[in-house]
Amino acid sequence: MTIRDEALLLHLKNKGKIEVRSKVKLENDYDLSLAYTPGVAEPCKEIAREPELVYKYTSKGNLVAVVSDGTAVLGLGDIGPEAALPVMEGKAVLFKEFAGVDAFPICVGTKDPDEIVKLVKLLEPTFGGINLEDIAAPRCFEIERRLKEVLEIPVFHDDQHGTAIVVMAGLINALKLAGKKLPEITVVINGSGSAGIAITKLLIDAGVGNTIMCDLQGIICAEAQWLNPVQLEMAKVTNKLGIKGSLRQALPGADVFIGVSGPGVLSADDIKLMADKPIVFAMANPIPEIMPDEAQKGGAFIVATGRSDYPNQINNVLAFPGIFRGALDVRARYITEGMKMAAAKAIAGLVEDENLTREYIIPKPFDKRVAKVVAAEVARAAFEEGVTRLG
DSSP, rough: HHHHHHHHHHHHHTTTOOOOOSSOOSSSSSHHHSSSSTHHHHHHHHHOGGGGGHHHHHSSGEEEEEESSSBBBBTTTOOOHHHHHHHHHHHHHHHHHHHEEEEEEEOOSOOHHHHHHHHHHHHTTTTTTEEESSSSEEEEEEHHHHHHHOSSSSSEHHHHHHHHHHHHHHHHHHHHTOOOGGGGGGEEEESSSHHHHHHHHHHHHHHHHHHHHHTEEEEEETOOOOOOHHHHHHHHTOOOOOOOHHHHHOOOOHHHHHHEEOTOOOOOOHHTOOOOEEEEEOOOOOOOSSOOOHHHHOSEEEEEEOOOTTBOOOOOGGGGHHHHHHHTTTTTTTHHHHHHHHHHHHHHHOGGGGOTTTSSSSSTTTTTTHHHHHHHHHHHHHHHHOOOOOO
């Protein structure tokens, strides 16, 4: 059987990937009287008296909503909320398996940012955090921004920030091996959607010397007439030398290429244009911007992809479970830039210097240390930044 056949059979046989299970036994009338009426009235009264007790008496403090409108699902694009549901169920599985976080998919039948913001706000009493997923740019930026303004629980768009955090972690270790420092490098980011913009912002926050963003229409610069409002803002803080043209014009002398775009946009000859010891993160899935063997023909010093069948997989599962675990544990109101950077450094730090190689710059997705270490560092950063509800 092919992967396609096996995947369809798994979903068909199980009718999805998640279910609701009870934490308490329910075997007799007495059990029923405690879990439901009349006993259930007691925690209800306590919470009504002091709403914050909802975190002690219910699952809210460990429950995340995985919210999507189905407009940017994997590489499939706008396939609708029903077709997005298998992905959101899968996300819920990863939350539970990697960090013990209960998550529930919420696939919404609207693309209207106003309606999505209103819906998520109305769900706030039930959930301890909101994971936005597979919402197309540029609406995803507006939705996340507005939700941060109106919610008292953390909001995290994983397509943006999860990707950026894991890229940052990999880059920290890749630069160690290459003997280069963040302030001295130039990074070319191909793809200016949600992931590309979040990666660029985090790189700038980390102190990268120069970043150049490219899109299908070319290099992002202030003079370009095709920019959307978010890209226009990015043009003000990137491309310090004002380079114009295509991706190929951006590459000469660049130390790092980061691709969050599409297959086959880069060749071995393009890699040869880059600086000494070029670092290539080609993360388009399932076919990267350049295959690792082709990149190495062009002289790539380190290559990472989004695929599990090559070394150095840049996988969001290294980030989001631990980030939410840490944020929920301290009841953080927000997930700040400092918390994201703390997560990136925690992931990078799990690859000890003595084990660091060109084929091992980032932990494996099933490394059981990752979520615990990320959660601890995220929680610490939340306390330092004063965004927790715990003393």
